[in-house]
Amino acid sequence: MKEGLIVKKLADKFWVKCFQDTYVCMPKGTLKNEGIFVGDKVVFDEKLNFILSVKERSSLLIRPPIANLDQLIIVISPTPKPDFFIVDKLILFAFSYGIEPILCVNKCDILDDALNNEILHAYSDVLKIIKTSVKGNNIFELLNVLKGKISALAGQSAVGKSALTKKIFPNEDIKIGDLSKIERGKHTTRHSELFEIDSNSFLADTSGFTSLDEKLLPISYFELTLFYPDFLKYLSRCKYRSCSHIKEGNCAVKDAVKAKELNVGRYERYKIIYETLRKEWQKTHG
Numbered sequence: 680m681k682e683g684l685i686v687k688k689l690a691d692k693f694w695v696k697c698f699q700d701t702y703v704c705m706p707k708g709t710l711k712n713e714g715i716f717v718g719d720k721v722v723f724d725e726k727l728n729f730i731l732s733v734k735e736r737s738s739l740l741i742r743p744p745i746a747n748l749d750q751l752i753i754v755i756s757p758t759p760k761p762d763f764f765i766v767d768k769l770i771l772f773a774f775s776y777g778i779e780p781i782l783c784v785n786k787c788d789i790l791d792d793a794l795n796n797e798i799l800h801a802y803s804d805v806l807k808i809i810k811t812s813v814k815g816n817n818i819f820e821l822l823n824v825l826k827g828k829i830s831a832l833a834g835q836s837a838v839g840k841s842a843l844t845k846k847i848f849p850n851e852d853i854k855i856g857d858l859s860k861i862e863r864g865k866h867t868t869r870h871s872e873l874f875e876i877d878s879n880s881f882l883a884d885t886s887g888f889t890s891l892d893e894k895l896l897p898i899s900y901f902e903l904t905l906f907y908p909d910f911l912k913y914l915s916r917c918k919y920r921s922c923s924h925i926k927e928g929n930c931a932v933k934d935a936v937k938a939k940e941l942n943v944g945r946y947e948r949y950k951i952i953y954e955t956l957r958k959e960w961q962k963t964h965g
């Protein structure tokens with residue numbers, strides 16, 4: 680028996696990495712395929728190539744479906760235009776599972792000041808921001824944050840997740856999409872795979888998406904503000920300690936939005952997510 684890390688899953692087969700060796704295994708007995716994910720640490724029989732059990736997880740993301748992530752690298756780019764709703768939701772998914780989100784602004788070879796300022800204004804108090812350009816051969820900020828961590832790239836289609844991955848792993852068979860085809864809704868990254876940078880650093884490229892359902896967030900509406908570090912620093916100046924920053928008077932967050940200290944778009948998206956979560960809660964709690 681050995682312990683290993685699931686680095687790839689295809690149909691009913693799992694690639695289990697154990698030091699320098701990789702074993703292609705199947706789950707044994709009552710273990711179900713659907714219950715094992717890339718990123719899982721497993722106990723396996725190296726002679727019979729059976730996975731015997733899955734170790735306890737620190738987290739399991741749904742989209743992308745990867746276990747035990749340390750970091751979620753949320754990739755955006757000037758084209759396609761950032762969908763900040765997806766960004767906000769990915770940040771919330773990461774925070775709520777105890778995964779560190781990092782914002783990676785890719786294609787900075789074509790980034791203009793207006794978008795750059797918008798991104799900084801909305802997110803510099805929320806998470807670490809790095810810049811990359813595959814075209815400009817500039818990925819060192821990304822390489823830096825990947826050290827010693829299990830990370831996944833996530834975000835919209837065509838922002839350059841696979842191009843970044845290919846840059847780091849030139850020998851791997853990674854498909855980079857043709858922008859025009861992807862815009863017609865074709866996804867090029869079909870399965871998740873953890874690529875090894877060194878024995879304790881791994882990176883997964885994942886398929887992009889066009890939307891993300893906030894109803895899947897493991898957060899109740901009244902906890903939502905706790906996952907907004909940029910709002911939290913104003914909370915002590917709101918009149919009510921449980922201020923939701925929506926209908927209450929004397930709200931320091933609303934004042935900060937008016938004063939353009941806080942980003943209006945980020946606040947408007949917050950209200951929409953809050954409302955969805957509130958309705959969800961009412962459905963289940965009457």
Ligand SMILES: Nc1nc2c(ncn2[C@@H]2O[C@H](COP(=O)(O)OP(=O)(O)O)[C@@H](O)[C@H]2O)c(=O)[nH]1
Binds near residue numbers: 813838840857
């Ligand atoms: N200008 C520019 N284009 C890029 C950059 N990175 C990726 N692309 C292009 O963006 C398109 C989509 O890339 P891909 O990696 O497939 O995106 P994914 O869907 O996020 O995996 C391809 O045409 C890439 O060549 C970059 O840094 N600068």
Ligand SMILES: [Mg+2]
Binds near residue numbers: 841842854884885886
């Ligand atoms: Mg891709």
Ligand SMILES: [Zn+2]
Binds near residue numbers: 927929931
């Ligand atoms: Zn408030």
